[in-house]
Amino acid sequence: MATVVIQHGKLQGKKSQNNNGFEYNEFLGIPYAKSPVGNLRFKSPQPPEKWAGVRDATLVNTNNVALQFDMFSSQVIGSEDCLYLNVYTPKIPDGESKLLPVMVFIHGGGFVVGNGILENEHGPNFLIEHNVVIVTINYRLSVLGFLCLDIPEAAGNMGLKDQVKALEWVQNNIVHFSGDKDNVTIFGISAGAASVEYHLLSPKSKGLFHKAILHSGSCLNHWAVNYEPKKLAYQLATKLGYNNSSEDVYALKEFLLNIPGTDLMAASSEICENYTTEKGRIFFGFVPTVEKDFSNGDAFLTDLPYRLLKKGLFNHVPIIKGFCNREGYLTYVLKPKAILDVQENKNFTSYWSFELDSDDKIKYREQMKKAYSMNIKPGDDEDKVGVDFFSDFDFVSGIWTSGKLIARKGVPVRFYDFSYEGKINFFKVAFGIKRTGTAHGDDHTYILYNKVAKEAQGHDLIIRNTMCLMWTNFAKSSCPTPPDSMGELIEWPVYTEDNPVYLRIDKNIEVLSNYEPNKMSIYEEIYEKYEK
Numbered sequence: 001m002a003t004v005v006i007q008h009g010k011l012q013g014k015k016s017q018n019n020n021g022f023e024y025n026e027f028l029g030i031p032y033a034k035s036p037v038g039n040l041r042f043k044s045p046q047p048p049e050k051w052a053g054v055r056d057a058t059l060v061n062t063n064n065v066a067l068q069f070d071m072f073s074s075q076v077i078g079s080e081d082c083l084y085l086n087v088y089t090p091k092i093p094d095g096e097s098k099l100l101p102v103m104v105f106i107h108g109g110g111f112v113v114g115n116g117i118l119e120n121e122h123g124p125n126f127l128i129e130h131n132v133v134i135v136t137i138n139y140r141l142s143v144l145g146f147l148c149l150d151i152p153e154a155a156g157n158m159g160l161k162d163q164v165k166a167l168e169w170v171q172n173n174i175v176h177f178s179g180d181k182d183n184v185t186i187f188g189i190s191a192g193a194a195s196v197e198y199h200l201l202s203p204k205s206k207g208l209f210h211k212a213i214l215h216s217g218s219c220l221n222h223w224a225v226n227y228e229p230k231k232l233a234y235q236l237a238t239k240l241g242y243n244n245s246s247e248d249v250y251a252l253k254e255f256l257l258n259i260p261g262t263d264l265m266a267a268s269s270e271i272c273e274n275y276t277t278e279k280g281r282i283f284f285g286f287v288p289t290v291e292k293d294f295s296n297g298d299a300f301l302t303d304l305p306y307r308l309l310k311k312g313l314f315n316h317v318p319i320i321k322g323f324c325n326r327e328g329y330l331t332y333v334l335k336p337k338a339i340l341d342v343q344e345n346k347n348f349t350s351y352w353s354f355e356l357d358s359d360d361k362i363k364y365r366e367q368m369k370k371a372y373s374m375n376i377k378p379g380d381d382e383d384k385v386g387v388d389f390f391s392d393f394d395f396v397s398g399i400w401t402s403g404k405l406i407a408r409k410g411v412p413v414r415f416y417d418f419s420y421e422g423k424i425n426f427f428k429v430a431f432g433i434k435r436t437g438t439a440h441g442d443d444h445t446y447i448l449y450n451k452v453a454k455e456a457q458g459h460d461l462i463i464r465n466t467m468c469l470m471w472t473n474f475a476k477s478s479c480p481t482p483p484d485s486m487g488e489l490i491e492w493p494v495y496t497e498d499n500p501v502y503l504r505i506d507k508n509i510e511v512l513s514n515y516e517p518n519k520m521s522i523y524e525e526i527y528e529k530y531e532k
Contacts, residue, residue, distance in 0.1 A: 002092050006173040009051040014058040018125040026088045027057040032169040033083040041257055042147050042154040044298055045165040065115040066141045067261050069269035076262040084117055085166055088124040088134040089177040099180035101475045104135040104170060108190030110284035112142040123449030126464060130472035133179035137166040143268045146286040148229035149249045156229060156291045157300040160198055167208035185211040185475040189444055193217025194224040198288055200314045202300050211478055214321035216440055219305040220398030222353040223282050226289045239267045280338040281351040306531035309405040318478040321403050322416030326437030328390035333431050339386035354530050364522060371518040397523035412494045415502035418443040422460040424453035459507060
């Protein structure tokens, strides 16, 4: 057993080891903020309370998963008492050894599902071999994490502020786990990647991290921002029986404050499902939004992400960001009718979260029709155009556009395209997809352990080892392929507009140039015209 003393008390962890016999220490279920229950619901996270004696950090309480509607069981699971994190470290401080780089993982799930504390979903087994400290975190989800009523008592973005509180905890405590608070990399997948990009934009996150890795997500993705938070809040309240005809948001807040959390989550999920059925596109409902600034130092985001990126008003730290080559398989699973609609009717301009001008609808529809038909070959999937469109619409366009905006300000950005089809590709294994290409989140199990994927063998193991080496090299030195690794890694250059390179991660890893310019240029023009 291993023990450490942090700001709020003593923790007892335990020894563990991965399949290669690498030993490390794990400290599980550590509270990083006060439980956000009762009157703290909808408020920003508060500092954690101290405890007496030794806190058992050898087990995770599965009930401390953030409250959420689980689509597999069609039930609400978890608890409002969810602000916990795990720490995995190769060593306990001995007063002599050098501090280790820290990697903080933010889980995905559309801001409405997922967790960061169950080891069988986000285990550190592979990264930790490279002598880094790994932290995984929970945060509030859906309406509990992102209700916004434009009042200080429910300002919005509580889930992102939870993440800030976790990063502050890292700054204050990680040295006790041999972690270097001055060398912190945040990384995440899907909504976790969008969260990472939001931290790039938020002044509240400044100085809390020093590098960032984004897997398949951006704050520019349509599903990652809610433009009408109060409208959604009233829809939720009405569904739950609210019949106050006044526009008193404090009365609305009190009503929602007294509704059981399980009812809030069930109703929120139903609203989202109805919306996606009507609009045909992915919609998660209560997600990040632009807040009002109440001059209390609490606001996380007070301007549109595109505008902040364009102006260079973000935290300038080195970045890795990328995507899988058939991200659209997520829509193929969740909304197959949308795939067919685009495939058959070429309704490329019908799915945006904002209304395109009538002339622009015609213009961009024709441009996309041409761009998505250019590379069709005999033998391609019959729904290739639909899958390719939603790959770009839901994910790649935002990832690529935001990365270019960041790079224009002189920040080192490295792009990747994960195209490797292995036997442990997360999404394809989880949903039984037997199609060509890599789906949303397929790269996850090449970085973190997940119960869905089998143990890596053969070339899967080579790709996993290569990616973990590059990711931890980046965490250590800001360069994934330093000169001393050139014998085993191909150099991964920084993207610039003069040299618009990206790394294709496939069985043969190679550097390519100028990803899908005909398609990406259309999206960049739309973002520039409508998001500014």
